[in-house]
Amino acid sequence: MAKWTPKHEAPEPLEGPVVATITGGTIVWFVLFLVQLPFYGWFDDHGHTWWLWTCLAGGGLGFIGIWYVRKRDAALKRTATQKPGEREKAASDPK
Secondary structure: OHHHOOOOOOOOOOOOOHHHHHHHHHHHHHHHHHHHHHHHHHHHHOOOHHHHHHHHHHHHHHHHHHHHHHHHHHHHHHHHHOOHHHHHHHHHOOO
16 A cells, blocks of 8 residues: 555645636626527427526526635635634634
């Protein structure tokens, strides 16, 4: 099993414009839904209505994603501004 032991530590995760990325993706899903909506009859005739509902589901789940990443971003910023002693107290404080 020593063969699989890591030889170095894992790098820190990359942070980027997560909120903007998720918001942009959500907008794309809703635009795709709205663009396809006038062609509902064609999709229905050919058995492809799932395309519309997939776009709508992507947009809806995107709203959940936006909420999640905004809360995460706020928590990361709040933690970054705390002093080391406050972080330990906040981590051990059950709320």
